[in-house]
Amino acid sequence: MQIKETLLQDDNIIKVLEFYNYFNIKKEGKEIRCGLKEKSNPRAIVIYLDERLGAIDFSRSIKGDIFTLISKHKNIRFSNIISDIKKLLDIKVDFLKKYNNESVSRVFEGIVFKEKIEINVYDEEILEQYSNYWNTKFLKDGISIETQRKFDIGYDEETNRITIPHRTPEGELCGIIGRLNRNGEEYKKYKYLPLIPFKKSNILYGYSNNYNELYCAENIYIGEAEKFVMQLDSMGYNNALALSGSMISTEQCKEIAKLTPKSVTICFDEGVDEEVILRNANKLAMFTERMNIKIKIMIDRENLYLKEGSKDSPTDNGLEVWEKLKDNCCEIIN
Secondary structure, three states, X not given: OHHHHHHOOOOHHHHHHHHOOOEEEEEEOOEXXXXXXXXXXXXXXXXXXXXXXXXXXXXXXXXXXXXHHHHHHHOOOHXXXXXXXXXXXXXXXXXXXXXXXXXXXXXXXXXXXXXXXXXXXXXXXXXXXXXXXXOHHHHHOOOOHHHHHHOOOEEEOOOOEEEEEEEXXXXXXXXXXXXXXXXXXXXXXXXXXXEEOOOHHHOOEOOOOOHHXXXXXXXXXXXXXXXXXXXXXXXXXXXXXXXXXXXXXXXXXXXXXXXXXXXXXXXXXXXXXXXXXXXXXXXXXXXXOOOOOEEEXXXXXXXXXXXXXXXXOOOOOHHHHHHHHHHHOEEEOO
């Protein structure tokens, strides 16, 4: 994450901790120690000054990185923390961001990412042109009002579409998908259309929204569509991402690996060819083979829980079916 590189410069981490009212902040070699309250243990919290900016609060058993630490201590969304830090450190947002993958961290030693990723980002004010209210269609699909608010779901009156914002790993708005608010075969071809176009293969849906539960997670679930992530969030699972398709890209593999989970489970829709699922799993395994990350697939070969030909997502039929799939239909492939 590029913002971590900026934080490692000068005394930027100390400035951030002071901004969020941490106390007794002291740099000790390659780590920073501090306390959450004025009279609390001044060594209870440690932030490691490495490329991951790992962080631990020993008093409260919180482990992650500096962002998850601040988020859990101060009850602030990840994207808001990033926004605060950019303003505090006067980091300018370019409306065309370039992600140079040739800058490779140690976990990718021996792997060179040559392509430069370019992503347009937009001001949050763009969302104000859409109605800011939840919708019954998503509610009937198992996406709660709270989840719709968390993911900034809105409505475009002009096109009669539910708006689904997409964000960069740092939480910046980079595109909007519009879901037609009606059903029927005649509308199937035009069900999802971009209101603000972007290259889906550069982004993982849910990355910044779920960052606190994704970083160093026991497991991350990877689905195809945005609905997969939101349905799981409504079920109480906040460790999910979506590819916005059925083929994982190099950029998506890299971003998943950066989260350093213990395992990743690919959960594609019913009817997707097993060869396609394995191709995705093997590609991700190739990128993570030096990191001791288990790669799993979820597949209901006997259609015990997902009706044959339904093309249902593993999350389409509620919590009970999801947990049966999770418990009975997952296999390690590496």
